Amino acid sequence: MRSAIESISLEPDARSSPFRSRVARRISKASRWWIAGGVALWGSAVLGGMGVLWAYSEAPGASADAPSRLPGGIDALRANADDKLSLIMLVHPQCPCSRASIAELSRVMGKVGDRVHARVFFLRPEGEAEGWEVSDLWKSAEAIPGVVVTSDPNGEKAAAFGAKTSGQVVLYDAEGELLFEGGITSARGHEGDNDGESRIVSLAREKAHASGEGAVHRSPVFGCGLFEEPRAER
Amino acid sequence: MSEPTQTVADRAAVIHDKLLDRIHRRASHVFAVLMVVQWICGIVVSLVLSPRAWEGKVQSTHIHVYAAIFLGAAISSLPIALAVTRPAWVVTRHVVAVAQILWSALLIHLTGGRIETHFHVFGSLAFLAFLYRDWRILIGPTLGVAADHFIRGVFWPESVYGTPNASLLRFAEHAFWVVFEDAVLIVACIDSSRELRDGARRRAELEALAASVGHELRNPLASIRSATNYLTKKLGAGKDLDPKVAGMLAVIDREVERGGRIIADLMRYARARPPVAEPCPLRQLVDEAVASVPHDGIAIENHVPEDIPLLSVDRPQFRDVIVHLLRNGVEATSRQQPAHATNGTGNGNGTGNAPATNGAKGRVVVTAHGGGRSPWILKVIDDGIGIPAQSLPNIFDPLFTTKTTGTGLGLAIVDHVVRAHRGRVAVESFEGKGTTITVELPAIEAGPS
CATH class of the missing domain: 3.40.30.10 (Glutaredoxin)
Structure with missing residues (x-):
């Protein structure tokens, strides 16, 4: 049985794979374009929808043709x-x-x-x-x-x-x-x-x-x- | 301390990145749920406030209902997709931030421009800042609000300011309140980031200290051990060694070994690394752990089934977990020895173990079941002295121990490793009767977080 002393490792843990943070991760150029395109498409769709909603909101109804004197x-x-x-x-x-x-x-x-x-x-x-x-x-x-x-x-x-x-x-x-x-x-x-x-x-x-x-x-x-x-x- | 400063800084950066990554993931998941909740609320609001449009007696579904269902789904779709699949990405939190402000606009619209609904804007900015701790994501929503007010201020000023002749001061007044909140949130985010970095650095320094202590003590302990072995051989070769001398040499050897374990525990706790999973046969893992634990006359029995599905865990870390649990069980059973004579009289233990047999002074049993689509359940059962009830709530706390020896880090390490594998540990113990420690790991995707 291995002694606890001998089991103390001072070498970098080979199993400690480098932490794959967002910095360490590399996104391919192609993926970036896909992401940008997807975000642009999404943005266009939602802004277009908001535009339609605003257009409806700002569209007045038919105006009155009120008599100039109170009936x-x-x-x-x-x-x-x-x-x-x-x-x-x-x-x-x-x-x-x-x-x-x-x-x-x-x-x-x-x-x-x-x-x-x-x-x-x-x-x-x-x-x-x-x-x-x-x-x-x-x-x-x-x-x-x-x-x-x-x-x-x-x-x-x-x-x-x-x-x-x-x-x-x-x-x-x-x-x-x-x-x-x-x-x-x-x-x-x-x-x-x-x-x-x-x-x-x-x-x-x-x-x-x-x-x-x-x-x-x-x-x-x-x-x-x-x-x-x-x-x-x- | 001999660690170069650069190593501590690098390690601090890794710890900081990991913590920030966890914060961002959790925030993204929270916002994914919030996007769904807002979508449902939008639909409910439209159905309650404006379900129908009328022309005399003729009614039709109001455009607000369609907007709530379809536009609301469109707004929520990309943030949810990114939050679920790529929760830690930068683009995810920026999309979430913009979507949150779009929801403010839609809800304001659906509620008829109510002043109260405008609070959603300010609440959203605060949520984004405090959950993500990234002040940069406030830029998108702030610019969005400014652009919306500016464009509508030019083309439909009455919709923003209630008058067709609004001055530029009105735009500035609206902008001021958003900028004011942004300023406060940016300061808070920067402070929070600084605290995270300081915490990461302190942790990195602690790890370096632990490694340095281990390094400094390793050789002296090894030297003592070697000297003890030499003396044992020399003094005992071909002669009757004085029992007292033999006893003292055994004490030295044992205490040096204990010192080594304490150092190993310290280093292991201080430098806990993220688990790296691999398929592991649990029964074999338990066998390895059993082989590395001093039995002290206690029978350690491996009852893990041969055909149990492979467990996806970090092998060395999980082996350490089992080692710690077995060691605790052996020590507790050893201390219970007078109740476990070789004549097999038991103490009426409450943990289901039969009295010891084959001359062993007690038993520690390892069992397991589950796996695959069911959660994994691993149990280490001993019939030792048990844990006092008042100590049970604290036994997983670092440096807490009920023993006169030991670091109090063993169960803290067990708890930390199991939680890193998205599992949990439970203890059932009866003083004088024994202890059962249950490790549960989640089903099928069982593995590290």
Whole structure:
């Protein structure tokens, strides 16, 4: 039996193969090209996919053709004549993008809720049962202080305001003249600062009146179609 | 110490590279799992928040659902493939980093630009830095975020800043927060790298010290042994040697041998190298180990089946494991001797061994089963004095011993080698009755990590 002393080896352990670290490993030139090509292909595919997604996100729906004066029927719903503006939003109750529009409406009301009468109409398409329009969006809108939520059977109110896309907002001055039409989100389903909201807030704070020169503020509206028709292109 | 500094530096570099390699592999595996989790979360988010698109009464699957499934799969595919097949490559962690930021962008999109989802960006940068410890991989995601903001700031400014007329200051403001976090993470990564290098150097110096000690002591011990052998032969040749003198010479020989074992253990523990696997017949390996262990009158029995499948292990290291286990078993059984008289009266041991036979003072048995598609199980069973219950949690700790002699490194070496083979060691012991040590190695791919 070999003594422990004799078994002490001071020679480099022949079995200690050099540690094959990433430094010691050599990747062939051909492999590097394959790797680079694979990464480039992958990068192109994912960036292309992100591009398609962004393009969809930034594609607005058809703009409204709102009447320049507030239709009389709506005006009758105001309790008293006052100097507040009238804000109307038309919403498809199932549109996921309009969740952001409702959230932005909440912000608007938080800033200038005391200066506007706000009403949200939820579309109930022809043939659908009563209550079809009462969705999560309805409940979210209803929860905003100062907002009145109403059903829009057969889309009559949407048609009256020329709205084609869910999330459409129209703003009239105290005399019923059109000040603003458009959306209050920056992209489909995206919350956050946007031009439409900024316009509405500034108009409300100024207690603006229509200039009479036809200068109506407009912004793109992002959402599902209210009616079964092709979406207008940008 | 006679080791040249360059050797210590080289060894430190090898240790450092090995540690970094292990860190990178583990990080890649974590991110591979995270890529799958994020993909599933993306699909769930799209199905909950935006499952359908509408045109009046007509509904269709929302593009977000397709994006979550297919674009999400595309984003995760390459990182997962690289993390599983090439976890330690540089390109792997860079691809993982870029993919992580792409997931931030996709999740922000799927959740409708929620502010809360933007935390994913900052969380991802932190995960990448702390898991990989490589600050360079932050460059890709940071440039990606900057490019995304810049390009969209030019073509779709409202999507980034909420206004079509954003100034350059807004871009700078967004960039500032990312750069701020990057700066903190880079400092942390550099500090961590320095600690790893310092640790590797200390380890390399320890190994050099152990080798130097071994070198310095080897020759003196060999000289003492030679002198002892000479004296034994000279004094004992043709004469009756005084038993006391013979006893003292035996003590010298035994203690020198023990000193040599201590030095060998120290060097083996200090310079543990990565295992190099080869197919080994286990029964033969046990026979070799049995042959190199002093029996001290204890019967060591090899009950490993002849037909057990070949074990893929580092042969010398695993032989050492068996040697250590046998040695411990023999020593424990020797200390239990009064309960193991040759008349075969046993002590009612709790480890299943029959009383010793054939005049042996006790038994140590080696058994094994499994292999192939089942885990390997190797057992070394003795009916020695056992290990006190309060000592059991510490017996694999380096320098821990319940004996009055010994370094306390034997079981630490056993544990280290077995874990390097992706296995584990378990101990069952009853004081006064014996000990069973079980070594388990994983099935079929059983081998070193």
